[in-house]
Amino acid sequence: FLGAGGGNDIQWCFSQVKGAVDDDVAEADIISTVEFNHSGELLATGDKGGRVVIFQQEQENKTQSHSRGEYNVYSTFQSHEPEFDYLKSLEIEEKINKIRWLPQKNAAQFLLSTNDKTIKLWKISERDKRPEGYNLKEEDGRYRDPTTVTTLRVPVFRPMDLMVEASPRRIFANAHTYHINSISINSDYETYLSADDLRINLWHLEITDRSFNIVDIKPANMEELTEVITAAEFHPNSCNTFVYSSSKGTIRLCDMRASALCDRHSKLFEEPEDPSNRSFFSEIISSISDVKFSHSGRYMMTRDYLSVKIWDLNMENRPVETYQVHEYLRSKLCSLYENDCIFDKFECCWNGSDRQVEIFSIIVMTGSYNNFFRMFDRNTKRDITLEASRENNKPRTVLKPRKVCASGKRKKDEISVDSLDFNKKILHTAWHPKENIIAVATTNNLYIFQDKMN
Amino acid sequence: MLGKGGKRKFDEHEDGLEGKVVSPTDGPSKVSYTLQRQTIFNISLMKLYNHRPLTEPSLQKTVLINNMLRRIQEELKQEGSLRPVFVTASQPADPLSDNFREAQPAFSHLASQPLLPTDFVSTTPLESCLTPASLLEDDTFCTSPTVQHDGPTKSPPPALQPVKDSFSSALDEIEELCPAPTSAEAVAAETAADDSKDHPSESNVQKPEGLPESRTAESKLMDSLPGNFEITTSTGFLTDLTLDDILFADIDTSMYDFDPCTSATGAASKMAPVSADELLKTLAPYSSQPVTPNQPFKMDLTELDHIMEVLVGS
Numbered sequence: 001f002l003g004a005g006g007g008n009d010i011q012w013c014f015s016q017v018k019g020a021v022d023d024d025v026a027e028a029d030i031i032s033t034v035e036f037n038h039s040g041e042l043l044a045t046g047d048k049g050g051r052v053v054i055f056q057q058e059q060e061n062k063t064q065s066h067s068r069g070e071y072n073v074y075s076t077f078q079s080h081e082p083e084f085d086y087l088k089s090l091e092i093e094e095k096i097n098k099i100r101w102l103p104q105k106n107a108a109q110f111l112l113s114t115n116d117k118t119i120k121l122w123k124i125s126e127r128d129k130r131p132e133g134y135n136l137k138e139e140d141g142r143y144r145d146p147t148t149v150t151t152l153r154v155p156v157f158r159p160m161d162l163m164v165e166a167s168p169r170r171i172f173a174n175a176h177t178y179h180i181n182s183i184s185i186n187s188d189y190e191t192y193l194s195a196d197d198l199r200i201n202l203w204h205l206e207i208t209d210r211s212f213n214i215v216d217i218k219p220a221n222m223e224e225l226t227e228v229i230t231a232a233e234f235h236p237n238s239c240n241t242f243v244y245s246s247s248k249g250t251i252r253l254c255d256m257r258a259s260a261l262c263d264r265h266s267k268l269f270e271e272p273e274d275p276s277n278r279s280f281f282s283e284i285i286s287s288i289s290d291v292k293f294s295h296s297g298r299y300m301m302t303r304d305y306l307s308v309k310i311w312d313l314n315m316e317n318r319p320v321e322t323y324q325v326h327e328y329l330r331s332k333l334c335s336l337y338e339n340d341c342i343f344d345k346f347e348c349c350w351n352g353s354d355r356q357v358e359i360f361s362i363i364v365m366t367g368s369y370n371n372f373f374r375m376f377d378r379n380t381k382r383d384i385t386l387e388a389s390r391e392n393n394k395p396r397t398v399l400k401p402r403k404v405c406a407s408g409k410r411k412k413d414e415i416s417v418d419s420l421d422f423n424k425k426i427l428h429t430a431w432h433p434k435e436n437i438i439a440v441a442t443t444n445n446l447y448i449f450q451d452k453m454n
Numbered sequence: 455m456l457g458k459g460g461k462r463k464f465d466e467h468e469d470g471l472e473g474k475v476v477s478p479t480d481g482p483s484k485v486s487y488t489l490q491r492q493t494i495f496n497i498s499l500m501k502l503y504n505h506r507p508l509t510e511p512s513l514q515k516t517v518l519i520n521n522m523l524r525r526i527q528e529e530l531k532q533e534g535s536l537r538p539v540f541v542t543a544s545q546p547a548d549p550l551s552d553n554f555r556e557a558q559p560a561f562s563h564l565a566s567q568p569l570l571p572t573d574f575v576s577t578t579p580l581e582s583c584l585t586p587a588s589l590l591e592d593d594t595f596c597t598s599p600t601v602q603h604d605g606p607t608k609s610p611p612p613a614l615q616p617v618k619d620s621f622s623s624a625l626d627e628i629e630e631l632c633p634a635p636t637s638a639e640a641v642a643a644e645t646a647a648d649d650s651k652d653h654p655s656e657s658n659v660q661k662p663e664g665l666p667e668s669r670t671a672e673s674k675l676m677d678s679l680p681g682n683f684e685i686t687t688s689t690g691f692l693t694d695l696t697l698d699d700i701l702f703a704d705i706d707t708s709m710y711d712f713d714p715c716t717s718a719t720g721a722a723s724k725m726a727p728v729s730a731d732e733l734l735k736t737l738a739p740y741s742s743q744p745v746t747p748n749q750p751f752k753m754d755l756t757e758l759d760h761i762m763e764v765l766v767g768s
Contacts, residue, residue: 090507091509228517247514280491283525337494343518
């Protein structure tokens with residue numbers, strides 16, 4: 001794995017951790033999504049309680065050149081509330097499944113957040129001035145008696161303490177029978193898609209009472225259902241192209257120009273099963289939990305239970321690279337099936353786009369158990385395992401690589417598979433679009449790591 | 455038929471078993487594969503039936519579990535025609551037979567086996583270390599070390615046998631048409647659903663007496679379920695399996711919750727509870743889940759508690 005020093009190897013240091021310190025995790029605090037905005041200045045998290053917390057990076061302090069700005073809370077708001085579906089007599093969870101930022105067009109920031117059923121467009125705006133000197137109103141808002149007004153004045157803006165307001169601008173509801181797992185904004189920045197287990201809908205950001213169904217895999221007879229949609233994403237450059245992944249380990253690329261309903265794919269990406277690895281759980285572990293295009297749009301990355309695969313869009317029959325995230329779990333699949341861990345949905349992400357272009361370095365990151373997360377460097381073919389933990393993490397101290405001992409004699413500092421804590425899972429990670437700053441979410445804490453600047 | 459080796463998956467140490475003759479009947483490898491398959495089957499059923507969410511369960515999870523069950527059913531169907539092979543597990547020549555005799559007194563203690571369904575209903579806190587089913591993956595036939603349990607589960611009784619042995623003993627018992635159920639079983643049997651009426655042509659196993667439930671009542675119950683999720687396994691699923699009838703009779707349906715608010719049961723509403731019942735019975739005839747009023751054949755709860763206390767020795 002990656003050793004210290006040498007070439008372009010990144011040395012990751014602990015920077016910050018956000019969230020409650022105590023081990024007793026409040027269910028509402030469980031982080032369910034993490035996303036940087038397009039500039040990297042803002043970092044949003046969504047949690048199981050339906051809240052969105054946005055952190056803002058401090059402007060770089062010229063005197064403190066050894067570290068980049070810290071992230072501090074910028075805005076907190078309740079995005080979704082629990083609802084009750086009266087027809088089915090079931091609760092609709094307020095948990096935020098995904099957040100996606102829109103590119104900034106004016107002073108305000110916009111993001112889409114979604115729970116299982118409803119997508120909302122939020123406007124986050126700053127207010128640091130307020131008008132003072134009204135003629136008809138007192139400063140506290142009470143109306144003055146018009147007969148007492150003897151002179152007129154022009155109200156002026158006076159500075160005030162910064163206030164960040166979040167207001168819902170659009171609510172896109174009632175379009176999904178099943179649970180929404182993905183939202184993705186098109187490169188035209190006017191439309192976006194939302195995907196649930198069986199359908200994908202196309203929306204216009206301005207129109208909330210109508211959406212177009214572009215993929216429908218619901219069978220006429222639900223008893224024949226054997227496959228569901230697990231993730232979907234628009235191509236970063238090609239506004240007519242999107243992909244969606246399935247629980248059977250396939251990815252379909254669709255072109256919206258081909259037909260209104262993209263039930264027939266343009267490309268089908270699937271790797272044939274390795275017969276030597278076949279087991280009862282082959283299908284379940286092949287289910288894709290996340291799909292992400294590379295910034296160039298030439299590649300895409302998929303995450304299944306045990307591995308990360310990088311696909312070239314021009315080659316459908318197999319991935320160009322496969323990275324094993326925690327192969328030592330392969331012999332434990334029955335237990336992991338029993339305790340439901342096998343259904344955990346790990347996400348994955350690419351390193352920042354600027355980095356990819358500048359120095360042609362492409363690194364992918366994904367989470368694992370025991371609060372471990374993994375990075376794979378495409379160019380050096382090396383990988384590293386790091387841990388997000390409050391212990392042994394001092395600012396600007398390089399993180400120590402971790403190693404899991406699969407079998408045999410355990411070396412010092414290695415951790416054996418049977419000691420892994422399967423309650424501590426890192427499902428959500430995000431990489432700053434321009435810098436080597438990463439956000440890693442444990443169950444209820446958000447860790448921020450930076451590379452060591454010299 | 456013996457070429458099942460290619461489909462098996464144990465940890466890598468097991469690769470060497472393929473092609474190796476470990477006994478005249480190649481019994482253990484075949485049986486362990488069967489046992490693992492059976493365990494997975496039972497776990498899958500319990501995931502579908504025991505889940506009582508306030509929110510809709512994940513469709514993806516339901517579909518994957520259903521696919522697992524269907525695949526196993528297909529295998530069982532294919533093997534159904536080769537049923538005689540199954541009985542090798544109980545023959546005296548089989549190395550497991552010693553375990554069978556040992557395990558038989560513990561047959562009535564199945565409820566306290568690690569695979570008690572309440573143990574891995576989703577409300578159970580995730581264990582930090584691996585759960586007992588890993589015993590199967592180690593593929594050891596000897597009695598296992600004590601099982602690890604965190605959280606509220608009770609400690610297993612001293613007579614705890616590894617999961618495998620209880621299955622083997624279950625196979626053995628039913629093969630011999632064990633005529634003397636324990637008191638606990640008799641109680642459970644009395645209130646179990648009458649599934650013989652589902653397959654009048656197939657049930658050639660001794661059914662317990664005093665089954666009050668009629669098929670029509672049961673089907674009415676199932677038909678009235680709203681099926682929240684729409685997804686239902688095919689009506690042919692798990693039916694017409696003579697194998698299941700013979701191996702796993704007298705299943706207590708108290709495992710099931712037919713609360714219409716849970717889509718999981720909606721999912722299974724069309725699934726003939728016959729075989730599911732039967733299998734669950736071998737594992738854990740007792741459930742501490744509350745009884746729904748329209749489920750007339752549930753066990754008496756106080757009786758259940760009493761039995762549990764006796765078994766667990768608390």
